[in-house]
Amino acid sequence: MKKYVSCFLFFLVLTAGCLVSLFVLTIDPPRQQAAEVQMTESVEQPALAEGSGEEEMAHLVLNQEAVEPEPVKDSFCLVAEEGYLIVYDDSLATVNLFTHMPLSDFPPVEQERLMEGIWFPTMAEIFSYLESYTS
Incomplete structure (x- = not known):
């Protein structure tokens, strides 16, 4: 013990x-x-602002080129085929996602748009679109 x-x-x-x-x-x-x-x-204050009394000197611009945003191209197409929604890439040759979502879940106006195909720039926007109609 x-x-x-x-x-x-x-x-x-x-x-x-x-x-x-x-x-x-x-x-x-x-x-x-x-x-x-x-x-x-x-x-602490920035080093440029200590010696001068001007507020503008504290902000230093390194790149003075005008930057224009690139136009966003639509790269994914959401299409209804055989009663279900499918996501294709921009060439419409490769299937990126087969959703298993029936076309009958959508209102008639959206069904017509989906039969023609809706273009989206990102997959996140496709998921947002699908979520707005399924929830």
Whole structure:
């Protein structure tokens, strides 16, 4: 019986020691110091604004070229074939997704549009469209 008590006490002491050492290891004082340094650096004024009294000098423009966004091309077509919705790529040759959603779940006006095919720029917009009519 003394063996079991001594084994149980050894297990308890070992477990308590592991828990205490893990707690000590998780305390991370350098992380606190880094947060304090980061806060003090964010309060400081920019280097360009210190010497001059003008507010405009603080904002430096590196790239002065006019950037025009590229036009978004429609790259996915949602079409109803054989009573179900299918997503094709921009060439209409490759099936990207077979939805298993029946065409009968949609209103008659949308059924006509789906029979002709609806173009979408991204798959996320297709999922949004399908979710709006199925929920």
